[in-house]
Amino acid sequence: MQTEEFTLVRDMLRSFATRHRVGSADELTPRTRAAARQALDELGLAGLRRSTPPAATVQECALLAEEHGRQPLTTSLLGTALLAPELSRLLGITAPASLPTIALARDLRFPGQHPSPLVAWDCDAADSALHVAPDGTVRQVALGPPTRTADLLRSVRAVPHDGEGEIVGRLGAEAGQRWQSYALVVVTAELVGAVDAFVELSTDYARDRRQYGKRIGSFQAVQHLLADARVLVEACASATRYAAWCLDHEPAGRALAAARVAKAEVNASAVEAVYTGMQVFGGIAQTWEHVAHLYLRRVLVGADLLATTADLLTTLAEPAPAESPPADTGAPTPTADEPETTR
Amino acid sequence: MTDLLLDFGDPADLERLRDDFRAWLADHPLPARGADEPVPVFLHRWHRMLHAGGWVGLDVPREYGGRGLTPLHQVAVSDELGARGAPGVPRIGYLAHALLEFGSEEQRRRLLPRMLAGDDVWCQGFSEPGAGSDLASMSTRADRGADGHYTVNGQKLWTSYAQYSGLCLLLARTGPSASAHTSLSAFVLPLDRPGVTVRPLRAANGDDEFCELFLDDVRLTEADLIGAEGAGWKLAMTTVSYERNALDTGHLSTYGLLVERLRRRAHERRGSLPDGLLSDIGRCVVDYGVLVAHSRRRTAERLAGRSAGPESSVDKLLMTRTEQRLYETALKVFPEELHGAGGEIFGDYLYSRAASVYGGTSQIQRNIIAKRLLRLPADGRG
Numbered sequence: 001m002q003t004e005e006f007t008l009v010r011d012m013l014r015s016f017a018t019r020h021r022v023g024s025a026d027e028l029t030p031r032t033r034a035a036a037r038q039a040l041d042e043l044g045l046a047g048l049r050r051s052t053p054p055a056a057t058v059q060e061c062a063l064l065a066e067e068h069g070r071q072p073l074t075t076s077l078l079g080t081a082l083l084a085p086e087l088s089r090l091l092g093i094t095a096p097a098s099l100p101t102i103a104l105a106r107d108l109r110f111p112g113q114h115p116s117p118l119v120a121w122d123c124d125a126a127d128s129a130l131h132v133a134p135d136g137t138v139r140q141v142a143l144g145p146p147t148r149t150a151d152l153l154r155s156v157r158a159v160p161h162d163g164e165g166e167i168v169g170r171l172g173a174e175a176g177q178r179w180q181s182y183a184l185v186v187v188t189a190e191l192v193g194a195v196d197a198f199v200e201l202s203t204d205y206a207r208d209r210r211q212y213g214k215r216i217g218s219f220q221a222v223q224h225l226l227a228d229a230r231v232l233v234e235a236c237a238s239a240t241r242y243a244a245w246c247l248d249h250e251p252a253g254r255a256l257a258a259a260r261v262a263k264a265e266v267n268a269s270a271v272e273a274v275y276t277g278m279q280v281f282g283g284i285a286q287t288w289e290h291v292a293h294l295y296l297r298r299v300l301v302g303a304d305l306l307a308t309t310a311d312l313l314t315t316l317a318e319p320a321p322a323e324s325p326p327a328d329t330g331a332p333t334p335t336a337d338e339p340e341t342t343r
Numbered sequence: 344m345t346d347l348l349l350d351f352g353d354p355a356d357l358e359r360l361r362d363d364f365r366a367w368l369a370d371h372p373l374p375a376r377g378a379d380e381p382v383p384v385f386l387h388r389w390h391r392m393l394h395a396g397g398w399v400g401l402d403v404p405r406e407y408g409g410r411g412l413t414p415l416h417q418v419a420v421s422d423e424l425g426a427r428g429a430p431g432v433p434r435i436g437y438l439a440h441a442l443l444e445f446g447s448e449e450q451r452r453r454l455l456p457r458m459l460a461g462d463d464v465w466c467q468g469f470s471e472p473g474a475g476s477d478l479a480s481m482s483t484r485a486d487r488g489a490d491g492h493y494t495v496n497g498q499k500l501w502t503s504y505a506q507y508s509g510l511c512l513l514l515a516r517t518g519p520s521a522s523a524h525t526s527l528s529a530f531v532l533p534l535d536r537p538g539v540t541v542r543p544l545r546a547a548n549g550d551d552e553f554c555e556l557f558l559d560d561v562r563l564t565e566a567d568l569i570g571a572e573g574a575g576w577k578l579a580m581t582t583v584s585y586e587r588n589a590l591d592t593g594h595l596s597t598y599g600l601l602v603e604r605l606r607r608r609a610h611e612r613r614g615s616l617p618d619g620l621l622s623d624i625g626r627c628v629v630d631y632g633v634l635v636a637h638s639r640r641r642t643a644e645r646l647a648g649r650s651a652g653p654e655s656s657v658d659k660l661l662m663t664r665t666e667q668r669l670y671e672t673a674l675k676v677f678p679e680e681l682h683g684a685g686g687e688i689f690g691d692y693l694y695s696r697a698a699s700v701y702g703g704t705s706q707i708q709r710n711i712i713a714k715r716l717l718r719l720p721a722d723g724r725g
Contacts, residue, residue: 217719
């Protein structure tokens with residue numbers, strides 16, 4: 001996209017998010033969900049990754065996911081507009097007749113080798129889900145009843161056991177790596193937006209809240225807590241944006257390594273930074289009405305999403321594959337891919 | 344937080360520069376250090392070789408002996424050296440920047456080419472026994488006499504390799520100490536002046552890199568003053584912000600080499616690793632990967648026209664986190680470093696403990712972030 005065009009799309013999403021943000025858990029009603037769903041649908045963002053080459057770069061999609069994560073929202077921008085369309089695009093399906101989201105293992109990780117119950121993740125507005133098996137086979141599966149998750153904003157539905165679903169295509173090894181990296185980056189970017197916004201909220205609060213006759217932000221103990229949280233947020237943001245850029249410009253193996261680094265950083269740091277923000281808010285953040293627990297639930301479940309810290313750290317501890325000489329900026333060299341490993 | 348699209352890639356000519364430098368390195372292998380040759384003497388020899396090849400001061404304008412390129416080019420050279428385990432380019436970048444930004448035209452022309460060539464070896468005289476992180480409270484004085492000369496009295500600490508240096512970038516108080524930030528001035532101090540005593544200090548890892556500097560009635564002229572009288576604090580702050588970025592300091596590629604060693608060792612000893620150590624190594628890989636991404640983001644922001652500011656405190660804390668966790672893990676992966684004579688890794692481990700102290704402690708960095716990035720209220724102002 002041109003910079004102006006991207007800014008326009010980002011601003012549209014921002015004003016949508018401000019209008020449809022959930023102010024407290026009590027506002028989570030079918031009516032508010034439906035209104036937000038319709039408003040997001042009117043933005044027409046599902047076309048961003050539908051064509052080849054895509055209308056939006058991965059970095060642009062990551063920034064939009066970040067924007068969506070900044071506010072407590074019930075809409076499934078990720079599942080239905082950013083993730084499933086990219087999967088269809090990688091499979092060469094240009095005009096899907098349905099509105100799928102993606103299917104994950106029951107524990108919300110990437111579906112594994114062994115057949116296990118699946119769920120349709122981030123499925124608000126979705127009519128089906130795309131399931132990528134470890135061998136790259138992609139099936140379209142039906143949606144069952146809603147299932148509970150600690151993340152109150154996220155819509156998740158069971159996938160019925162009967163019937164394997166219709167095979168819609170197969171991802172090759174490189175496309176499989178690109179799919180994994182892209183999913184990691186987009187999911188991670190939404191968490192970055194959430195933790196950045198929440199740390200900002202708690203910093204604003206520290207500037208105003210008075211105790212002992214002083215603003216609490218003037219106490220060094222509070223200042224250092226918030227400074228550390230800010231450093232963690234910046235680390236999360238740098239890693240995620242770089243990983244997104246790598247998907248636009250680097251070979252698939254390097255992009256996957258960068259995406260794993262970003263997810264691992266965010267798994268650990270986003271939760272820690274949200275804890276810090278809640279500590280600064282004090283008692284008010286322990287109430288049902290306050291947004292703090294909505295953010296906490298999001299980053300906590302987010303840390304288990306697609307790949308857990310344990311999955312990532314053991315994979316990343318493996319020695320780096322032999323690198324081909326660094327390529328010129330841009331041109332992907334598929335030969336530099338690292339061998340495919342699960343998770 | 345910035346929400347701009349950034350280009351994390353290298354400018355096109357950077358790959359050419361890297362290729363040229365690799366070709367030069369192939370023809371000019373790292374010389375061997377003599378049996379009795381002190382490290383700084385050896386490093387100085389390497390400095391002169393690099394300079395002869397045109398690899399020092401790449402980001403310094405041509406008229407002052409540099410090549411007029413960007414900081415990215417100098418960083419690329421450091422990166423290539425680090426990736427080969429070779430000593431980095433001499434750490435004079437921050438001194439050169441101090442002279443470029445604050446020195447007079449005459450000083451820049453007189454001092455910079457000799458600094459880059461290694462004709463003059465410089466050290467930094469900022470910290471004092473009573474003024475470490477609280478640099479502004481220093482007590483070394485430079486009193487101006489009726490003849491226009493300055494008389495300097497005081498003591499400096501942590502001046503790296505002063506015993507091998509000819510010149511010192513000295514910070515001293517030229518006004519009343521009540522105005523801490525406007526009463527400091529910077530000078531070029533030739534270390535052979537009468538009244539200068541240099542005493543090496545042995546560090547915890549056994550190195551004698553650091554020195555004490557005693558100054559007793561040392562005379563300096565007006566020509567030795569860098570910038571205006573009272574500009575010393577600004578000069579010092581500019582200088583230290585160049586010491587806070589892993590790319591500027593060339594540490595990044597050194598970390599990368601060690602991370603790879605840890606991964607290979609873990610792979611060889613698979614099955615016999617203590618519980619949790621594989622995760623610790625994975626965590627080091629993550630720290631390193633994050634630092635690479637973060638440094639590239641800073642570079643991209645700099646190329647997009649944003650100058651270095653209080654964000655450098657975030658950079659310093661991330662660099663410290665990476666370095667300290669990395670060497671803590673390295674000691675667990677290579678236990679013989681701890682339970683034997685103690686090799687290079689143990690020495691570097693000890694040095695890593697200083698990462699949260701030098702260039703402003705981690706606590707000072709948090710203060711800077713709180714006040715200048717988060718704009719939290721100052722203590723006492725309720």
